[in-house]
Amino acid sequence: MDAAVAGREAEAPWVGRALPRKEDAALLTGKGRYADDMPVPAGTLVAHILRSPHAHAIIRNIDAARALSLPGVKAVLTGEDIRKVSDPFLVAVKEPLPQWSLAVERVRFVGEPVALIVASDRYIAEDAAEKIDVDYEPLPAVIDPRAAVAVGAPLVHPDVKSNEVATRSFTYGDPKKAFAEADHVVALEVEYPRNSFTPMECFVVVADYRAAEQTFDVLSNFQGPFSAHPVMARALRIPGNRLRLRTPQDSGGSFGIKLSVFPFIVLMGLASRAVGRPVKWVEDRLEHLLAASSGPNRVSKIEAAVMKDGRITALRMDNLEDYGAFLRAPMPGPLYRMHGANTGAYDIHHLEVTNRIALTNKAPACLIRGFGGPQLYLAVERLVQRIAVELNLEHIDVIRRNLIPAGVFPYKTAAGALYDSGDYPRAVEGAIGDGRLEALKKRRDEVRARGGIYGIGFAAVVEPAMSNMGYLSTLLPAAVRERVGDKNGAVSLATVNVDPLGAVTVTADSAVQGQGHATVLSQIVADQLGLTPDDIVVNLEIDTQKDQWSIASGTYSSRFSPGTAVAAHLAAERIRNKLLRIAAKQLNILPDDVELADGKARSRTNPDNALSFGRVAGTAHWSPVMLPEGVEPGLRETATWCPPELEPPSKDDRINTSLTYGFIFDMCGIEIDPVTFQVRVDRYISMHDAGRLMNPLLAEGQMKGAFVQGLATALYEEFVYDERGSFLSGSFADYLVPTATEIPPLELMHIETPSPFTPLGAKGLAEGNCMSVPVCIANAVADALSMKDIPLPLSPRRVHALMVGEEAPPPAGLGTAAKQEKPKDGRDITGKGAFEVSAAPSEVWRTLLDPEALKRVIPGCHELILEAPNAYRAEVSLGVGPVRGRFRARVLLSDLDEPHSARLSGSLAGPLGAASGGGVVGLSATEGGTRLVYDYAVTVSGTAAAVGGRLLDGAADIIIRKFFEGLARQVGKEETASPHASARKRSGIIAWLRALFGGRK
Amino acid sequence: MTTLKPGDLARIDLTLNGEAVSGHAEPRMLLADFLREKCGATGVHVGCEHGVCGCCTIVMNGVAVRSCLALAVQAEGAVIETVESLAPDGTLNAMQEAFRKHHALQCGFCTPGILMSLIDLLRRNPKPEREEIVHVVGGHLCRCTGYSNIIDAAMDAINGTAK
Known part of the structure; x- marks a missing residue:
């Protein structure tokens, strides 16, 4: 900001206020505009997908004759049709892992799309699916990632010759020496389960192929990143400008999941071209649970070199991550998104990491809130608890001893992350202080004294936000990177437009999912222009043929606060500076003396010398010739924000994976019912440092939502497959999403250490509790049971198995x-x-x-x-x-x-x-x-x-x-x-x- | 009783949010689909089609029901209220206003169903205890909010005691 004009505003700024949302009036009255509510072109047909019942099988033949004879059925497409007119999706590794939008030659997971029926309505399309005869030759399937990478396992992709499709090891510092010199080595193996956060609205695609323009016009509740756009265009064999992708005003939640609608965008595009009519597809819930997407499950072996006092000198970890049957772009993101932050909140200088990518006969895993964080911290934070147990120290003291100290920020981690700001000790002491930890311990002692089972857990996590688009380059060795060119940075874009009457419209590259970005953007722009948020219209529909976007666009990796919000701030600042110069000429004063406030441009020193905001804005439209020298006509500014800190990986594989790094410290007490084996969260305290909070009401809304998703990971949700690959959790009666009756109270606390790398000082904040809660609860259960191996989710059955052992088989003679x-x-x-x-x-x-x-x-x-x-x-x-x-x-x-x-x-x-x-x-x-x-x-x-x-x-x-x-x-x-x-x-x-x-x- | 052959359409007359509406549907058409596609009540959201999530909850003949578990033909002659009825002149009712104030919605997809269940509860019991509200909201799935703001909003709307 120009220091000369950065004067005190007449009122407190809008940014920072707990303002209710602009979005709510429509959503509360049933007037939201979700993808399935949008009007479609006349003559639009409806699609339904026939899916594989087998986890692994050769497709011998597909006979659709009977389906095609049904009145109302327009077409049936199979993998063989798709393969002729499209290319496989690009993948991040060099191995031959082709995936088309329909299965070609073989199916590799239950639920894999096998044929697409296009019909006049959905009921008829579903009738037709029953009349398609698919002849399968079932093959052995492999489900557990450890089994998948073992010698002799059935191959998910025979051409790759192994289910371990990529492996890379990294060494930072001298871990070998640190382990040799350590007083203790503490080791642990953890397994992170497969789950999803199942947005309440499923996938929707409306595709309209315009033959005359050879353009696919698609409306979909896609969430980004728009790096998937070139992937789709390549699959469709068209230049990007022939894929017009539009997103609706509202989306019924996403949490990362709606990136995975992209293969269906391609499929419906191809279907529309094949039938010459627009095609609409609305995924149903059974399809969604079966095969939409999930987070990857991971097996981590981790060990720490520890000194007598509990100081960790080195970490060594081996991550085996299971991405299911295909490596869908941008996988293996979760293994690398956290790479720089692999040492978490701790000052550890020596690190060794091996990342192994496994494929299995499960649905492809992809984006999900937390994205690698929950998996990483389950390993690191469980290990810290184990260190305390094995060294006979207090868990909280081991955390304290290893935290990155205050006053050293920006702090470069062993693997290259540049932590922007923080005061971890202050956050930890703030959370446990005022007797909170003492009260929790007292509670534990009381419950244990009466014979109950009670444990206390802690978790300290660093929450990265706004991903470096180059982090996946780390997957490649430095020599290869040099040859193919490093990726890096992350571009955010926003546009502020002021019309001749002074009315302001904002568009930006954030894809809505319900966070309330329109409200926050209106607060930011209102501050710059001396208006109120109500004056400002924010339209976050995206149209790739007309709007500003980059491959980094979309809503993911908590990039709104450090990214899109900054771009909007910069665009509004430019408009403001322009208006100040125009107003200065009209008011006959110096630009330094002009302020925008209360809907006016006025003199600071003589507030009576004023013009309405609209009048000044109108000048840029109506009287362009009279504008001050050097001021361009019109009032539309698009700002680009690309922070320089997001450098490419260094030659020694150090990578600043994200722009901002928030901090969370969680503490909880849990009690286990000795009869039902249910884990009940008795008290949960979560301390956040997310830099400056732009709207505390919305920020806390994100944290509360993430908390319950973390709770769900810890206690309830899991995609279950049997040994043969049958999927066993395909309805909301089988896949347990917590309801209001399961939710413990959450005590949120905040400190603010503003980020020096973002003009607004804000950091991302919506994913942290997804990272911290599962391990915090696991640690509390470990404390309650004095056990080492704590499987997730901690369902009553699993807790029973931990405490009593697996259920005995029925006595002989009872079985039939x-x-x-x-x-x-x-x-x-x-x-x-x-x-x-x-x-x-x-x-x-x-x-x-x-x-x-x-x-x-x-x-x-x-x-x-x-x-x-x-x-x-x-x-x-x-x-x-x-x-x-x-x-x-x-x-x-x-x-x-x-x-x-x-x-x-x-x-x-x-x-x-x-x-x-x-x-x-x-x-x-x-x-x-x-x-x-x-x-x-x-x-x-x-x-x-x-x-x-x-x-x-x-x-x-x-x-x-x-x-x-x-x-x-x-x-x-x-x-x-x-x-x-x-x-x-x-x-x-x-x-x-x-x-x-x-x-x- | 009318007998329909496969492919025949049934005529359905019902009262939707105080207005008489009519349309035609195959006997197998779900009520949720009928309300959305034939009556334009797109505030009725379809989240699971197996009766668990509650997004499609409406009030039919004075009782909160899942419109994905009813057939359109079952609604012949029914009086149906959807979320569109709650703010007829554009002014949010007390419950809607409390939802806004407490940030009790994010993506808003589950919200119409929850509002209809709470409206149904309040008609039966104008002063429910917190536990009753939790029980009713417990019949709905919401993935964004973590529920606590929803409970606080409902408490506030009912007696202004929520923080």
């Missing part, structure tokens, strides 16, 4: 014959029961072997064809919980012992999943007719498996009941059902219906 045979993978359903049928066994036997009779008996059977003796092919409709669909079944009858028993085996395949299994039916004569006993074991995969065991058990029960009821009817007599309890405990149809329709209401 079928249960003993059950396959080791998939979602298993087993059961047995018995029916009385009022007909002779021979009559029942005849019905069972008569295709025509069977067709009438099997619930939902459309067609039953005898293919070979005792081998049937059938098409049936089945419903499981919220999903319902058509399946093709093959059933083989064997071990026929007329009229006593028969064995049934077979498989079922459809768009909602696949199943295989078998059972035994036994007939015995009774007084009234026949007693029919059955026993079955079925393994289910795909969507059907993902929606939950409870539902499957109930559904299987009902289907089998219906079958025998039908059978009884078919043999023409009355029957009395007496189904005995199946092998699994259940509470009947009423409970099932409640589970089905009630959710957790």
Whole structure:
């Protein structure tokens, strides 16, 4: 700012005030404009995606003929169609890891898109999906990253020859020497789970290919980074200016997840071009949980060289990160985003890091709030707690001993981050002070005295914000970087426009997700122009053909406060300086004497000498010739902010990964219920230093939201796969998102050490609690149980296993014959029961072997064809919980012992999943007719498996009941059902219906 | 009783936010889709389509229901209120105003459903205890706010005792 004009404003600035949001009036009245609410061109068609039920399989054939014959179905696209007209997405490593927008040749995870149906409405498109016959050849899958990188593991990408697709090691300082000289070496292995923050609005894409301009015009709730734009353009084989990407005014949350809509933008673009009509796709929740995105799971081995007093002299870590089946751009970001900050909040000079990237047969992992931070701190902060335990020191004292001291900022870390500002000791003492830690300890002692289980946890984390676009270059060795050129920096852009009446509009490169950026930008610009936030209209819709954007645009890595906000400030400052010069001429005073305040330009020394803001602004439009010399006509300024601190990686691989580094210190007390094994957070205190808070109301909103997401990671949320790769947490009844009833109070505290690297002094602040909370709670549980290995999430089942051991298998003899045979993978359903049928066994036997009779008996059977003796092919409709669909079944009858028993085996395949299994039916004569006993074991995969065991058990029960009821009817007599309890405990149809329709209401 | 063949459309007449509206729908069309696509009530948000998240909550015949778990044909003759009814003249009601003041919404996608459940609660019990509010909001998923501001806002709207 020009010092001469930086005078005192008439009123306190807007920036810094806890102002309610501009955005709320629309959102509270149902007038938000989310992507699915936006008008679409006339004639827009709707798309639906058919997805793989297999974790790994060769696609032998796709037959869409029956689907295409349905009225209303316009087209079906497959991987083979896509491959001819598009290129695979660019990836960050050199290995051959091609991914198209539909599976080509093979599927590599459950939920992978296999075919796209375009139809006149969604209901018809979903009907058509059931009529596409995909012939798969299932292959062995690999799920655990440790197993994936072991010798002999099934290969996710055979061309790469290994599932460990990239590895790099880094050494800073002399860790070898530090470890040799250490008094102690403390080591730990931790595993960070797979989860997502599941925005409430799923993905939306409306793609319109304009043939005349050869342009794809796409509206999508994409969140950035816009570095994905060239990736999409390359895949579409077009120059970037032919991909017009627009984002709507509102987006229903993202948390990193909506970057991963980009493959679908390409897919819908291709579909629109193929059918010559606009195509709209709205992802549903089952698809979203199954395959939208997630954070990567990571296995970290970490060890510290420690001196007797608890001082850490070196860290060594080996990170094995699991990105699922593909390396989606910009992966492996989470391994490198934190790279400079690998030593966290501690003054540690020697560091060794090995980063290994594993691929497995799981959905691709990608952006997620925290982005590498939660994984890093789970390792580092758990280790610090272990150091305290092993050296018999207080945990808080080990933290204190190692914190970067005050007064050394800007501080260069071992791996090259330049921490901008901070006072970590003051933040820590502030949090534990005023008796807070003492109160927590007293509480722990009281609970323990009465026999309860209580623990205290701490976590100190550095929260980076505004990523250096060059951090991923660190993935490449320095020699390669030199050849291909280093990436670096991060550009932010914002535009302030003033119209002839003095009305101000702001646009910027932030993609909305609900943070309230429009409100903060209006505060910033109002301060510069002497207006109020209400005077300023902020439009954060992005249009890549018309607006300012760069590859760094979007909302991610907490770049708003240190990035976009600064650009808006700079643009407004330029407008202000221009207005001051125009006003000075009109008021006949010096520019130094002009101030913009209260909607006026006026003399500081003689406030009566004033003009309205609009009048001065109008001059730039109406009287350009009269403007002071050197002042350009018009009032529109676009500012670019690219902080020089974001340098490329150095020759020795040191990288300043982010621009600002906030600090968080968390402290909590937890109690474990000895009966339910539930972890209850008793007290949680979180101290933040995020530099200057531009709007404390919104800042705290971000922190509270991140806190609950961190809590969810610690205690609830996990994407679960079985050994074969079936996905088992595909509904909100299976994937547990915390609700209001699970939330403990959060005590937020703040200190402010303004960043010297941003003109507003603000730092990013929205991700820190996602990083600190999981490990803080894990540390408290470790303290409560005096245990070393603390798995996340700490569900009652896991805590029970920690405290009591794994549940014992049922006593021998309780399992059924079928249960003993059950396959080791998939979602298993087993059961047995018995029916009385009022007909002779021979009559029942005849019905069972008569295709025509069977067709009438099997619930939902459309067609039953005898293919070979005792081998049937059938098409049936089945419903499981919220999903319902058509399946093709093959059933083989064997071990026929007329009229006593028969064995049934077979498989079922459809768009909602696949199943295989078998059972035994036994007939015995009774007084009234026949007693029919059955026993079955079925393994289910795909969507059907993902929606939950409870539902499957109930559904299987009902289907089998219906079958025998039908059978009884078919043999023409009355029957009395007496189904005995199946092998699994259940509470009947009423409970099932409640589970089905009630959710957790 | 009307019998419909596959592909037939049913005519549905209902009262939406005080106005008579009518439209046609296949028997399998969800009420949420009908309200959004045929009636323009885009404040009804679809978040999960399996009855857990609560984004699509409306008040139907005086009871809060998930419109993703009802069929459009079931709403024949019904009186339906959606979030669009809460500020008829553009002035936020006390609950909406409290949400704004307490920053009880971020992305706003879950907000309409939560507001409708709270309105339903207040009609049954004008002075609910904090626990009751937590219980009702506990029927909704929100990923942005962490819930505490929502509870504070509701308490404030009810008796001005929230901080």
